[in-house]
Amino acid sequence: MKVLSSILWALTTMLLAGAHSLPYPEHTCVIPASKDGSDDSPAIRKAFDTCGRNGKVVFQKDTTYSIQSVLQLHNLKNVQVDMFGTLEYSTDVRYWILHGSYYYFQNISIAMEFSGENIVIDGHGSGTINGQGQVWYDLALGVGGLYGRPIPFCLRNVKNAVAKNFSILQSGKWNFVMVESQNVLVDNIYLSSTSDDFQANPGNLGNTDGFDTINSDNITIQNSWANVGDDCVSFKPGSTNMHVKNLTCYNSAGIAIGSLGQYEGVRDVVENITAEDVSLYGSRNGAYIKTYVGKRTYWPPQGGGGGNGYVRNVVFKNFHIENITASPVLIQQCTHWAGYNVPACADTPPTGFFSNISWSNFTGYMNEKVGTKAISWTCSPLATCEGFSFKDINVKSANGTDGTYSCTNVVGYNPTCETK
Template identity: 25%
Template sequence: MAVTVVVALLLLATSPAFMASASSPVPAAAGGSPSVPAGPLDIVQLGAKGDGKSDATQAILKAWKNACDATGTQKITIPAGNFLTGALELAGPCKSSIIIRLDGNLLGTGDLNAYKKNWIEIQNVDNLSINGHGTIDGQGPLVWKNNECQRSYNCKILPNSLVLDFVKNAQIRGITLLNSKFFHMNIFSSQNVLVDKVTIKAPGDSPNTDGIHIGDSTNVTITGTTIGVGDDCISIGPGSKMIRVHGVHCGPGHGISVGSLGRYKDEKDVEDVKVTDCTLVGTSNGLRIKSYEDSKSSPKASKFLYEGVTMDNVSYPIIIDQKYCPNNICVKSGASKVAVSDVIFRNIHGTSNTPEAVTLSCANNLPCQGVQLVNVDIKYNKSNNKTMAVCKNVAGKSIGVAKELACL
């Protein structure tokens, strides 16, 4: 089923530095005629060596400054080669629209002292495009042993690979993100972002290597992307609105998740999320909405549509969990403050690796409302038990669903 994505028409009409792309639902980050930048935009011309050993950090930072200080459309080139870097803080606002053409491979150094927080962090930029056939390789295997987040709630976070902070009108297309130290991509407080035909890869047992995390962002579209990681393929956090996920292949990983919600104070609502025509293979979870049992804030999670999703050997295909409590860090008798409503699971089919194909576990004090199971056909792929559904404190309806799954 095709996805209709609402685009900010007013922005298009008022931004002369922005042209529509015929092949994507989000405009391309393009601008007017190029101006002469302050210096070269090819990082090799600025001294970078693609030998995988020499530090290319300063060459990339200089190329960014040259492009950012110019006007029109500027194109930074990262040619074939292996370019080792430390932290890259690519900050705006910029006078230009910037294209980063990535055909080589960026390697994140294994020296954690080289990072203040993240690896590649792009901030306060309007009209950005990252495209090409190259790779952003976090070299996670060098540092994963330092990740203590599986054991400690207040752990030190390792660097995320690619972070968009306060970015408007961005496209990321065609590139590969590999073996991040922590999250592969983190989209925060951004608007009108398209991720198209991107590949994200890490071992299934790699710690906290989420594929794409979205938070406090509006109008984010992920299409035609393949994600296999050690955590959520896509995680949608508080403050996310108008999120479209279409044609994504997920696995290995923890599935496509909303949340966790309610962990921190003053979290904002999540609403208008559509996940369509996706395939999940061998993941530990499928489509999941999760909130903390003793939530610290009261965001609403509403207006969800999951449609046309294929499950292949997924452990827990459909989940709403208002009693999420990893590592037993919650007050078990805590009363949830996160309201979940208007959630539709339609045309979901395939196989489950556990008997419990549907789990809707909502809070006693705040039941889930308006949940629908429509044409859901998921079968347990082993013979020693029957497929089942578990529903607690949830109001809604089942339509065209086998008896063993029709718990609404």
């Protein structure tokens, strides 16, 4: 199964990589920008209405477009988007809270979404999306699930797409999201979300994930760079046949599967995942899996729990980690963000099935302020964790000593991760 999936990824990646441009367009729309600071969204919508099928849409180079209203760019087909210029979002908090494009998972709000098939979005190395996120970091003050924080770029219900060669700066929430999409190549993307107040108040940058996938299949993310305050990549529920390769992440939470089990009674599935050739600098975690507690406490996005499901056929390999502040190899069950009065994990253990998951060739060192735990697998007594493996985990403590291993409720391993 894993071999077949790898072949499919490779074939799809080659096909999509060849689709750098679509056949000669029937129509070309060059989007004008206002000169008086007014909203350019109507002109953008008009361009996609006219040229969004069998056409080309061009954002002009050395031009800044003011985005003051939500962009739902739907029903696209055989379209090339040349994003040479800069798209800059307004800081009208009230507007975005009231008008973002809603998606149920964690009540996310999307500022610009593309939907359709056979879409190429190319920034040609100059295209930039500026979310002006500082206003949201200051407003959220650590409440990652604050409603209305706008996601600046989303591929939603897309089939066959390439997104490449552009930057997303200062995202209001997650940076680059793929929802209910399939057959997507993401190549040479630069992400940066940094807060002016990060050193004094690092919590206010929470939930600025780099790349997120939800209910999507066959996604490749490669040759990209991210400096974000949360997960560099997060494979959320419904993520299948995913491949991450040649990714560099700064100040992130690592490469994550989850969170899973947040919705009571809902079955979450993640399978056939490969993340390789990843460098993490100043990360909280390395490659990890996170699930919610076994009983709902409050409601998403800040609360939740009580779901189930499975994670299987996952490969994490060739990771280099520097200055990590937690464990490079981690599974943590009993995640919660609900605040006070959360029951103990032992009282509400989660369920789930985790199988055929491997971590191999991890190098680097941990932060001097944390312990030496290189591997931390803590599975719930009501979950099944089997087929786990690790090889060549050489992440040292800050003083150069070998990291320690801790395994709980993992089939085939004792508490110090020695095979039984």
